[in-house]
Amino acid sequence: MMKHRLFRLMFGVLAFASAPPVSDAFAAAQPIFWSALRPAEQTKATMPLSGKTVSGPQGETLAWHDEGQPVALTGFVLPVDQDGDLVYEFMLVPWAGACSHMPSPPPNQLVRVVPQEPLHLERMYEPVTVTGSLRPGLDQAQFFMIDGVRVLAYGYSMSHAQVAKATATDDPDLLTLSPFGILPR
DSSP states (O other): OHHHHHHHHHHHHHHHHHSOOHHHHHHTOEEOOGGGGSOTTSOOOOOOOSOOOOOSOOSOOOOOOOTTSEEEEEEEEEEEEEETTEEEEEEEESSTTBTTTBOOOOGGGOEEEEESSOEEOSSTTOEEEEEEEOEEEEEEEEEEETTEEEEEEEEEEEEEEEEEEOOOOOOHHHHHHOSSOOSOO
């Protein structure tokens, strides 16, 4: 009996010690702001309250290229793939209402996120902080809205991301662009 207990204890210690320190990598994540995703010469995105469109390419230049460094970025959830209140994939956007109720931000201000675990979404445009490796690369995703399908061009993606509800942020872009003011300082 004592022999089996000792074996189980040793097995447990070895299993725990050999597990990769995933949370340590995320704990060392560098907090970044939305401005880090666009070139310095590109002006801050403004929340388009009118339906006026801008001609020509806007925001296709990506500024973040450090894929090896885990980052933490705060924004709003726009579900792309969901089942009820569980979200399996979403766009992280810099202001609430982006893409569905207003024109979308430029591609370098949109991040496609696939969380490690499905996100339990309590309300639309919930502010969250995502943590993981940010990969640059222009691509497109489609999502369904009440009035049809919409295709979005995004500049960054993050897979296996940890997602936590945001309570506060210092990002000046996020605070000034939020039309609902739901993130406290």
